[in-house]
Ligand SMILES: [Zn+2]
């Protein structure tokens with residue numbers, strides 16, 4: 623029995639994954655908090671591009687001959703949630719500084735704390751890879767309630783944080799980490815490719831690093847408009863102009879110092895390898911729905927690039943909460959749609975098409 627909190631209803635409404643394209647709204651048992659655990663009433667949960675690719679059966683989630691299967695159905699999807707603490711297992715309140723009624727959030731990954739990555743401080747690359755919403759052990763936030771396991775990393779969120787902005791804390795943590803991986807120097811010409819939620823956050827965070835010129839690219843002009851609001855000096859639409867040539871022209875033919883790839887499309891990699899300068903730093907953030915083929919020699923023989931991967935948002939949740947809460951990064955306008963959980967199909971379709979939408983949020 624949990625040590626604190628009210629009695630919750632025995633069952634709750636939840637979205638459950640069964641197979642690609644087969645997600646069902648079901649009545650499932652409500653979680654309860656054992657020692658060290660926290661149960662929240664979910665206020666909202668963002669739909670990640672990854673959730674949408676997963677729903678469409680992308681091979682990196684469901685597994686094919688070449689990649690292991692990531693999703694273990696049946697489970698409840700969603701890792702971009704925010705909610706109110708309704709149960710605290712023994713010790714959890716003290717451990718996380720949480721009380722019943724607080725707004726709270728949990729890092730995307732629940733580390734095992736036993737593997738070599740976890741024991742050396744690199745918990746975000748834990749070999750168990752228990753990210754919320756892909757396995758039953760760490761059910762996600764597309765439900766009325768969700769549980770933070772005892773091994774989770776949880777944070778209190780200021781009570782006046784608007785719900786829609788609260789769902790952007792998880793993506794903001796990824797944006798911050800990706801920009802940290804870019805190692806931007808004073809005066810650098812920085813290109814952020816892809817202005818979805820993640821790319822827009824990267825533009826806002828990269829602005830704080832005082833680059834010499836901050837350029838954002840996207841195929842949709844409504845997203846580029848928001849990128850300018852977040853601090854991009856210049857925006858380019860590669861669907862309408864030769865973005866590579868523009869960047870070369872702006873840099874005396876050398877290319878950009880830093881390129882952050884957040885398009886989710888193989889062409890974003892190709893474009894970056896073309897427009898980055900010799901000895902530049904290329905950050906790869908996107909999850910690609912298919913394998914990418916490029917001229918690999920550019921990385922070594924031609925340009926001697928620093929290729930930095932970026933995954934999740936380790937050690938920066940408090941900063942992500944602060945940036946959003948204080949408006950250091952102005953995320954106004956990124957959440958374009960809030961839909962009830964029942965309309966999950968429409969929400970996933972909006973994320974997939976991306977037309978007129980950026981972040982789509984579900985409210986259970
Ligand atoms: Zn995500």
Ligand SMILES: [Zn+2]
Pocket residue numbers: 733734735736737738739740741745747748749750
């Ligand atoms: Zn681990």
